[in-house]
Amino acid sequence: MAGLVSNLLILFLVFQNICLGFRSPLSVFKRYKETTRLLSNECPGSDRPVISIGLSDFALDIRMRGVTPKQSDTYFCMSVPLPVDDEAYVVDFKPHASMDTVHHMLLFGCNEPSSTENYWDCDKGTCKDKSNILYAWARNAPPTRLPKGVGFRVGGETGGRYFVLQVHYGDVSAFRDKHKDCSGVTLHLTHQKQPLIAGMYLMMSVNTVIPPGEKVVDADIACHYKRFPMHLFAYRVHTHRLGKVVSGYRVRNGQWTLIGRQSPQLPQAFYPVEHPVDVSYDDILAARCVFSGEGRTTETHIGGTANDEMCNFYIMYYMEAQHAVSYMTCTQNANPEMFRNIPQEANIPIPVKSDMLKMMHGHHEETKDTDKSSLLQQAKKEEEEILDQDFHIEEAVEWPGLDLKLGQVSGLALDPENNLVIFHRGDHVWDENSFDSKFVYQQRGLGPIEQNTIIVLNPSNAKLLHSMGKSLFYLPHGLSIDKNGNYWATDVALHQVFKLGANNKEPLLILGVALQPGSDKNHFCQPTDVAVDPITGSIYVSDGYCNSRIIQFSPNGLYVMQWGEGTETSLGRARPGQFRVPHSLAMIPDFSQLCVADRENGRIQCFRLETGEFMKEIKHKSFGRELFAVSYVPGGFLFAVNGMPYPGEAEPVQGFVMNFSTGEIIDTFIPVRKSFEMPHDVVASADKTVFIGDVHARAVWKFAPTEKMEHRSVKKAGIEVQEIKESETIVEAKLKNNPESTESLKKQEKQHLVQQARTGVSFVLITTLLIIPVVVLLAILVFIRWRKTSVYGADGEHKLDSSSGRILGRLRGKGSGGLNLGNFFASHKGYSRKGFDRLSTEGSDQEKDEDDGTDSEEECSAPPPPSAPSSS
DSSP states (O other): OHHHHHHHHHHHHHHHHHHHHSOOHHHHHHHHHHHTTTSOOSSTTSSOOEEEETTTEEEEEEEOOSBOOSSSSEEEEEEEEOSSSSOEEEEEEEEEOOTTTOSEEEEEEESSBSOOSSSEEGGGOSBSSOOEEEEEEETTOOOEEOOTTEEEEESTTTSOSEEEEEEEEOOGGGGTTOOOBOOEEEEEEEOSOOSEEEEEEEEEOSSOEEOTTOSOEEEEEEEEOOSSOEEEEEEEEEOOTTEEEEEEEEEETTEEEEEEEEOTTSOOOOEEEEEEEEEOTTOEEEEEEEEOOTTOSSOEEBOSSTTSBOOEEEEEEEEEGGGOOSEEEEOSBSOGGGGGGSOGGGGSOOOOOHHHHHHHHSOOGGGGOOOTHHHHHHHHHHHTTSOTTOEEEEEOTTOGGGGOOOSOEEEEEEOTTOOEEEEEOTTOOOOTTSBOTTOOBSOGGGOSOOSOOEEEEOTTTOOEEEEEOTTTOSSEEEEEEOTTOOEEEEETTTTEEEEEOTTOSSOSEEESOTTOOOOSTTOOSSEEEEEEOTTTOOEEEEEOSSOOEEEEEOTTSOEEEEEOEEOOGGGSSOOTTEESOEEEEEEEGGGTEEEEEEGGGTEEEEEETTTOOEEEEEOOGGGTTOEEEEEEETTTEEEEEEOOOOTTOOOOOOEEEEETTTOOEEEEEOOSSSOOSOEEEEEEOTTOOEEEEETTTTEEEEEEEEESEEEEEEEETTEEEEEEEEOSOOOHHHHTTOHHHHHHHHHHHHHHHHHHHHHOOOHHHHHHHHHHHHHHHHHHHHHHHHHHHHHTOHHHHHHHHHHHHHHHHHHHHSOOOOOOGGGTSOOOOOOOOOSOOTTOSSOTTOTTTOOOSOOOTTTOBOSOSSSOOBOO
């Protein structure tokens, strides 16, 4: 019996160690905190560098260790290890610095810093291995936040495991009072996988010479791009005192497209690219810095001190995850002759207002926030932003718009003020009598619709704001709105496309010939939708029910090109570029693509805007045979709606949320009030509010995102942790008659549990698991004690106590030893450098080391072959 007890106790010890082997995020942060206890506590956040924000997000404070530079143009570096083992993504940067003391800061990612000291002179280098620039700051620049769904990848197998902060202290006179500097940056990181990976492209002149007194000196940089497409979303310029303006461009086929243009004497923040710019293979990236040597008596060179100069143009970009490159550089001028054609704006200085200069030279109050609670407050402000991809779409049941009296709802759009615009058919109906076999409209005698066919609603309360379109349309179909607020509408009876001003009664532009179907450059045949490129103004028309093509027009309506062909049904699966009713268009400016809802082929096809080249297909069994409409939200989300299932088929009619990059379905949704009959169009806003119009139900539903998670706070080891608990309530309506979504939900729950196992078993669960064996053990001991007493008497009891006491003593005395985080981080043999390397591309500002067959809006089908599309 004593041996049994010993074995049980040993098993308990092993079980306890296994349980403790699961490392929760809390334990990771606790270990990280222990490694920082010996660091200086002079600075805010030094004793609490990591703040947990929920299950998957955390903030990391990176600050100089209370330094006091002794001479001007001092470069200090310090490193911070990534406090988690697995892959994470940086999604936000908040600087803590003032240009009164700091000339600039750079944040690098790498695997092995150049030193293990609390901080060191950057003459020793920043990293021993290859380093990537993640962030740059100068001249009181404000915080930088990345777009939704975009993050810098760190940790894991491919990302850097250390952050290295480099701070350039320009004028040492700022330290006459011998104060200690704690400049740095706070990062917001998440474990949630980001569909788009951010990177930095640095363009830098290395050989510019500025003669003394010279009024205008140009420094030009240009490189050919030879990688997968990247999408530019922010830029930053950097020079010293002599810089007047810095401009960056993409050059494609001789055409210069502005990326960004700014005065380097303004706050050197990352400014958003005004119009999204994509860069493809063999494009040229070009930049120009304009300097003036007036006031100088000697030549000025590119160099590492404040009296030298620099010419840097940073570009923040993102790429699809499978092709992502984290850092690229350009330090040459591959084609000097091309700069003869650079836009004149590149040489026009940008005036800097005196109040802006005053702000730049004022004290940055943020650096005075030394209270320990400041980091927590920042984290809490960001708490509302987390879990952006962890949402579920549900009907907004209180929205009164569902009860509006409408005709057949064919199109939806959102205007620049985010108001909902509905395109409907009034008292006209598309049915089997609407067209003859040659697609000529047969009900012209009815005249145009006498009701306003375009109505504008407040998206919150469905209040009517504006209406128009009376006596203009016969059978409305598709609607879109360009960035200037112009309406683009198609009419399948007129076979025309209309451009309408929001306040104009007469069309601004009409494409196609009224009531004449055709397939040449000047005719359409039941065109379905329009999309307008927000950058170039190019017009794309999906044409249509009786043609199978996409046509591109210039902004003023001139034919440019077309692509697409009908589907050969005898060959089985439709090939790329083949259509059976291209029914809806979605512009994807982030990727310079156009996506088409290929309705009767039940799929989405995406094409390159400039060439019509096929890029990818998105197709799922749950789409069924028909996919009616598609909409895109910047940040990587696609929304779509399918058609009613054919007899004998199980796929329900529902809405879909998809990851554009991967094509995977993130969520599905159906209404609670009424049911979909033939949902015809979908439109989504940036906050993931979704509207769906139904041509048969003559209704519009509003859906809104709701978090799948609910928050609760616990305190452990002095750190506030926001634990996120799976919501226990699931809207029953979503799962009704939807076995696939039930399976999808189970799959999501299983994946969530796997993720929890990876990131750590919760404190409550571990405590419970530890208590159970203790209770069982005590019960066994009590039982054995009773048996010994009854059989052997007191002597037996004494022997048992002695034996079990020795084992329990060993158990209590066993040291639990914390894990050494340093053993986790990989080390790679690299290089070190001393002094300023003028050709360094690691530097940038690192200035020192740098159904049956008719076309009817029963949405019946077009004539064979074989079962044709229902009209819409």
